[in-house]
Amino acid sequence: MVLTAFTGMSAQAQGNFFNTQNQRTNERYVPTIWVDPDGCEHWVMDDGAEGFMSNHLTRQGIPVCNRQNVCGVLNTDQYFATNSYHLSPHGKQNLAQFFQSSPARAFVIAGHTDSRASDEYNIQLSYNRANAVAAVASSVGANVIDVRGYGERIPKVANNTAHGMAQNRRVEIICFR
Numbered sequence: 557m558v559l560t561a562f563t564g565m566s567a568q569a570q571g572n573f574f575n576t577q578n579q580r581t582n583e584r585y586v587p588t589i590w591v592d593p594d595g596c597e598h599w600v601m602d603d604g605a606e607g608f609m610s611n612h613l614t615r616q617g618i619p620v621c622n623r624q625n626v627c628g629v630l631n632t633d634q635y636f637a638t639n640s641y642h643l644s645p646h647g648k649q650n651l652a653q654f655f656q657s658s659p660a661r662a663f664v665i666a667g668h669t670d671s672r673a674s675d676e677y678n679i680q681l682s683y684n685r686a687n688a689v690a691a692v693a694s695s696v697g698a699n700v701i702d703v704r705g706y707g708e709r710i711p712k713v714a715n716n717t718a719h720g721m722a723q724n725r726r727v728e729i730i731c732f733r
Contacts, residue, residue, distance in 0.1 A: 616709060627731035628654060632685055633722060641684035648692050655698040660731035664702040665690045670721035671708040678707030689727050
């Protein structure tokens with residue numbers, strides 16, 4: 557699998573790329589588009605090559621994606637103790653009610669942290685918190701199709717104030733209707 561961003565490639569060059577043929581089979585490559593659970597558009601060629609449709613990348617190389625399907629953002633401070641991924645009983649109850657009343661057919665759970673600990677620690681904590689939320693969803697019959705932990709890599713706001721860090725400590729529930 558090849559991931560490519562068409563950075564600096566003109567529309568004509570992109571068109572020429574897509575209008576190529578496989579020399580071995582003399583078949584014309586036909587790109588298709590799919591959207592992953594994060595709302596990122598990808599192109600896929602029939603030989604299995606793929607890449608992002610957009611050349612909009614963050615400084616960390618993460619594609620900028622459309623987040624229109626986010627149906628819930630939970631401030632993790634209300635659901636988890638500091639440095640913990642165990643849900644409070646009240647948090648479990650609120651989440652169960654949310655998943656039972658949601659009209660979504662599937663969910664992706666994404667955990668995030670502030671920037672105070674190491675990257676490795678934050679990735680694991682955010683993943684564990686997302687898994688805790690996903691376990692509640694599954695326990696009430698919700699269809700969880702993916703669980704991700706991003707740590708501090710996708711902040712909602714700057715981490716330079718206590719208020720900003722609190723906003724970045726979150727679990728996002730992405731819904732597919």
